[in-house]
Amino acid sequence: KGGAIGLQMFYRKVQGTVRNTTIVGNVAGVAGQKSLGGAVYTECDTQKGFAMINCILVDNTTVNSDSDAVLRLGDYAGGVDYCLFDRDSDKIGANSKVGDPKFRNPARNDWRLRRASPLVDAGRDVDFTDPATDLLGNPRRVQGVLDIGCYENPCGGMTIYVR
Secondary structure, eight states, rough: OOOEEEOOOOOOOOOOOEEEEEESSSSSOTTTOOOOOOOOOEEOOOTOOOOEOOOEESEESSSSSSOOOOOOOOTTOSSSOOEEEEGGGGGSTOOOOOOOOOOEEGGGTTEEEEEEOOTTTTTTOOOOOOBBTTTOOOOOTTTTOOOSSSSSOOOOOOOOOOO
């Protein structure tokens, strides 16, 4: 359970937020066993302490499962928003999106966003940004709005017209 992130929260108060993260190409499970959560799985989150904001979850799968869900949150489906899922059946969060993130070059594991990505300038603008830079050292805030995922597009979503 949980190809990238798996949490069992029995009898514990666990608080945690996964933010500005790209989760791609994970597989949960082993042959002969039912599995859930190709990307993320939390179990017994009765305290509703787990959250995901500004994350991309695509191309994650499960082995031997009757469910194609990428994200299974056990007892809790709240606290997940401003994320992108590749399948409509996996979408959680009123402000989340479904579709192609428009990565620059996924064949070469380049998970940066193209300027035409629907995730540029689409993140939840939170009061804190820690760390202040993305994985390549680019500022997390370009034009004042966060991108969804672990890389910030240094050009932002602006359009430049040249005459």
